[in-house]
Amino acid sequence: MKTINIILVAVAMLLSGCAKKETLHVYTWADYISPDVVSAFEEKYNCKVVIDTFDTNESMYAKLKAGSAGYDIMFPSSYMVKLMAKEGLIVKLDHAKCPSLRKNFYKPYAKMLPEDPDLEWAAPYSSSPTILFYNPAKIPAGTDMETWAVLANPAFKGKVSFLDDMREVVGAGLMANGFSINSTNPAELDKAVETVLVWKANVRKFDSESYKTEVASGSTWIGQGFGQVARQVILGEAEDGSDARPDLAYAYPREGFTESCEEMVISSKAQNPDLAYKLIEFLYADLEAGVANMQYVLGMLPCAPAIAALDEKFRDAVVAKPETLAKGQVIVGLEEIPGAMELYAKAWDRIKATDK
DSSP, X not given: OHHHHHHHHHHHHHHHHHHTOOEEEEEEETTOSOHHHHHHHHHHHTOEEEEEEESSHHHHHHHHHTTOOOOSEEOOBHHHHHHHHHTTSBOOOOGGGSTHHHHHBOGGGGGGOTTOTTXXXXXXXXXXXXXXXXXXXXXXXXXXXXXXXXXXXXXXXXXEEEOSOHHHHHHHHHHHTTOOTTOOXXXXXXXXXXXXXXXXXXXXXXXXXXXXXXXXXTSOSEEEXXXXXXXXXXXXXXXXXXXXXXXXXXXXXXXXXXXEEEEEEEBTTOSOHHHHHHHHHHHHHOHHHHHHHHHHHOSBOOBHHHHXXXXXXXXXXXXXXXXXXXXXXXXXXXXXXXXXXXXXXHHHHHHHHXXX
């Protein structure tokens, strides 16, 4: 009997130990956090990290609005934060639980966060431009790649891909015409749609992920995409650089490009909010983690100590120069402007529905 009791006590202790291992549920973009950083976090806090992914801000928002309550921390783009706060999907940050965020924040980047410059609702995670990712071997010599106008070149019929993202695609049409990426002027939006429809004659698909492999394979010659993804392909994701593709390139359209920042926000329905705060603090306080994650996602974590610790060549690749950043435009939320989102939805419907 004594032996049985000892066994029962041992089993109870084992089960109790297992129960203490919490799970952090993360909702983010594909390939957007270093597996090594995740492993280090799991080891430090004796927890498990489960990651689900989305491909657009709108699909992420729709899932949350539909009632999904399984996430602790999400990584939306900046322009979605205000809407998510208004809808009660996220909570204000308790900075006592992530003190390194404001302490180590890279101050020059504050101007790129017009809707939350004081970091009340979100912790900036990774900054990146939306660029034109391309395969130079497929591009006719002398082609000007630093302009949205290149997308209208008939030489690229069926060889262009767009992000499946309303604000990015409509925004490109607006910037190409010299308008603000956040315009709510119906005439300007109409002009943007007309421009995008001209480009659409060359578009083979709207997809927010496949350009990563398709530009490399040659099935797509030009892909509207995210800068950090292009860098991942060009520099290679393998530690030894064996899969690098230095033959590929990307360009910033001189008429303007989107400069975006994905943010860490804590769900109002989080089961483990304290663990979510620990992830924010981990990235902003642990120099090794911050640097390693930038090296993986190839986007800028606006954490001053981590930026300073980067190799100079790598820092030049991921931290935009002032003259380049000056051409960037930041998407802001337009939900509080009556009729604005309806205008964008109609513009997007025209783009997606119209035959090439």
